[in-house]
Amino acid sequence: MxxxxxxxxxxxxxxxxxxxxxxxxxxxxxxxAPSQDSSAAPGQAAAPTPGQNSNKRxxxxxxxxxxxxxxxxxxxxxxxxxxxxxxGKGEHEPAAPTPATTADAATPETSAATSANATPSPSAGETRADGDVSYTDPHYGFQLRLPGDYAITSDSSDGVVFSSTSSQVTVSAYATARQGETPENILSAYENNYPLEYKASGDAWCVASWKSDGYEYYDKYYVTDGYLYYFSCKYPVSAAQTGSDLIEAYIQYFKPGTE
Incomplete structure (x- = not known):
């Protein structure tokens, strides 16, 4: 950013x-039931057997x-x-899910292989050839070129950010409408905000470079009649040689848009 x-x-x-x-x-x-004595006289109840309750009916x-x-x-x-x-037990329990068949579910190995072999769709304005990636902004028309392992990691209406899988250098490119800026007052604003170690300017461009919080920065502006075009590199101080080599080899391919 x-x-x-x-x-x-x-x-x-x-x-x-x-x-x-x-x-x-x-x-x-x-x-x-109490037994009756057969010797009892007719019409008479038999005498109660010892141990029985004589009052029980x-x-x-x-x-x-x-x-x-x-x-x-x-x-x-x-x-x-x-x-x-x-x-019964389990009568109202939910039915166990039916295992997916081989045709319905891909194995982790298959999914991983598919992802690894998939080719991402190129971003708008991006082309790859001869080991490099070239980009032309669809809104402002500015152009840049970088090594082929760089890819767009952020894209907005006014610019893009490229990052690499093998390099610690991040490259940004933006454009905006000009509001009276000149190379001189742009550099003056940088001097008021950063400890510049290098600066240079021309009729329609300026460059500023400095170190801060363990990073090194390189910013270049092109000033045209209607727009400002901005190219920036950021990388750790420990990767200063890598960043310097990339700038030296590719800054020549950064071109402002045509108006």
Missing amino acids: PNQVATQLLGRVPPATPDPIAATTPLQAPVA PGRGRTVGTIAACAAIIAVAGAAIFFVTSP
């Missing part, structure tokens, strides 16, 4: 169910046993109905 001066110049789970069977009252054996034990048996049958029937009508 443009530096400070350039920016100014460019204007820019549920609870358990109780077990119904376990909760049922256990079966009770019916109490035997005949037939009561059988009634209690019958009630208990009926209760047990009802409980068992209820439990059977519960287990028959209750949903």
Whole structure:
């Protein structure tokens, strides 16, 4: 992106169910009815057997046993109905997804190979030939040329930024409408903002270079009747030779647009 001066110049789970069977009252054996003595006189009740309650009415034990048996049958029937009508384990669980077939899903190896072999579409105005990449801006018409491993990493209506996969040098190129700027007042603005180590100018161009925060910068402007065209390189001081070599070899290909 443009530096400070350039920016100014460019204007820019549920609870358990109780077990119904376990909760049922256990079966009770019916109490035997009192036996009658065959020697008793007709019309007379037999004498109570020792140990029996003489006050118990005949037939009561059988009634209690019958009630208990009926209760047990009802409980068992209820439990059977519960287990028959209750949903089985997993009956309402969502179905497991069907595994994708080989035809439906590509393996990671296949995807990686496809990505590695894919050729990116060239950006507007970009061409590659003889190991270099050339660019003509579709809006302002300025031109530049760089080594072939450079690619556009940022593109806007007023310029582009190129970066390299093997170099630490970033190259920017922009254009904007001129508002009275001259090579002299552009350099003056740079001197007021940066510790310039190199500067030069001509009738329609100027260059400024300086170091700051571990980086080295090189900016060049072309001043035409209607526009300012700006070319900039930024690279670490440790890569100064690489940056210097690139500028020396390719700055000649930076051309302002035709108006």
